[in-house]
Amino acid sequence: MSSAHLHKPVATVNNLSLYYSGDVAIIVMDRGENRINKALITGFNELLDLVERNESCKGLITTGKGKFYGNGLDLQGFASLPPEETSVILLTFIKLMKRILMFPIPTLAAINGHAFAGGAILAFVHDLRTMRTGKGWICMNEVFINLQFGKFNLRLLERKLGKGPNYNDALVLGKRYTADEAFKVGMVHSIQPENLLMNESLGVLKCFYGRGYLRESLLTMKADIYKDVLDVYEEERIDEQIKDADHGSFPNKSRL
Numbered sequence: 001m002s003s004a005h006l007h008k009p010v011a012t013v014n015n016l017s018l019y020y021s022g023d024v025a026i027i028v029m030d031r032g033e034n035r036i037n038k039a040l041i042t043g044f045n046e047l048l049d050l051v052e053r054n055e056s057c058k059g060l061i062t063t064g065k066g067k068f069y070g071n072g073l074d075l076q077g078f079a080s081l082p083p084e085e086t087s088v089i090l091l092t093f094i095k096l097m098k099r100i101l102m103f104p105i106p107t108l109a110a111i112n113g114h115a116f117a118g119g120a121i122l123a124f125v126h127d128l129r130t131m132r133t134g135k136g137w138i139c140m141n142e143v144f145i146n147l148q149f150g151k152f153n154l155r156l157l158e159r160k161l162g163k164g165p166n167y168n169d170a171l172v173l174g175k176r177y178t179a180d181e182a183f184k185v186g187m188v189h190s191i192q193p194e195n196l197l198m199n200e201s202l203g204v205l206k207c208f209y210g211r212g213y214l215r216e217s218l219l220t221m222k223a224d225i226y227k228d229v230l231d232v233y234e235e236e237r238i239d240e241q242i243k244d245a246d247h248g249s250f251p252n253k254s255r256l
Contacts, residue, residue, distance in 0.1 A: 116138075
């Protein structure tokens with residue numbers, strides 16, 4: 001990833017850093033494989049709070065450093081936690097996915113390397129995606145590690161991938177997509193070498209937002225388009241389960 005647009009971060013939380021390139025916010029994950037755990041989720045939410053409060057910000061890019069955009073759940077870390085605590089972390093990740101899906105400015109995932117499982121879902125929840133050529137796969141590999149998708153993410157991925165071959169190949173068969181393959185089937189909007197990825201990502205994002213969307217209008221449109229996904233979120237009582245856990249009533253085992 002080019003550092004041309006990344007100087008001193010505005011804020012850093014748990015090795016996630018927030019930068020600005022003009023009116024575009026850039027969140028960089030620098031946590032090795034960027035495994036999904038409590039620290040990553042907390043860092044993301046705190047930086048999203050800052051972006052959302054910046055009324056002059058017109059777009060958001062998220063990316064990683066090195067080989068990984070995101071390598072799924074922190075299964076090794078979860079093994080040392082009580083099952084109920086793991087369930088809460090999974091619920092808070094789903095809540096984060098809903099937040100990014102419904103973010104009031106356009107969002108773009110600049111996939112700098114491997115995006116596996118939950119890391120792929122993190123990319124797909126954005127409005128737009130670019131991907132580095134040469135190295136890295138997009139892959140939902142849950143079928144190979146005996147994990148199941150929860151209802152929210154199944155519906156989300158159905159909306160993002162459609163009901164055709166992409167959905168079957170990606171989820172049922174766990175296909176690994178190179179950047180070229182992902183672009184060919186419409187999973188990503190543009191592909192570029194690593195040194196051009198950030199410039200291209202800024203260009204793609206700016207092509208869409210132009211002078212900027214009215215946040216209320218964009219949010220209303222997203223609510224209409226993703227109504228079925230939001231309905232599943234409510235049916236699963238994600239927020240209520242998290243609140244119950246805060247009061248000592250832990251959820252049953254949750255699926256991603």
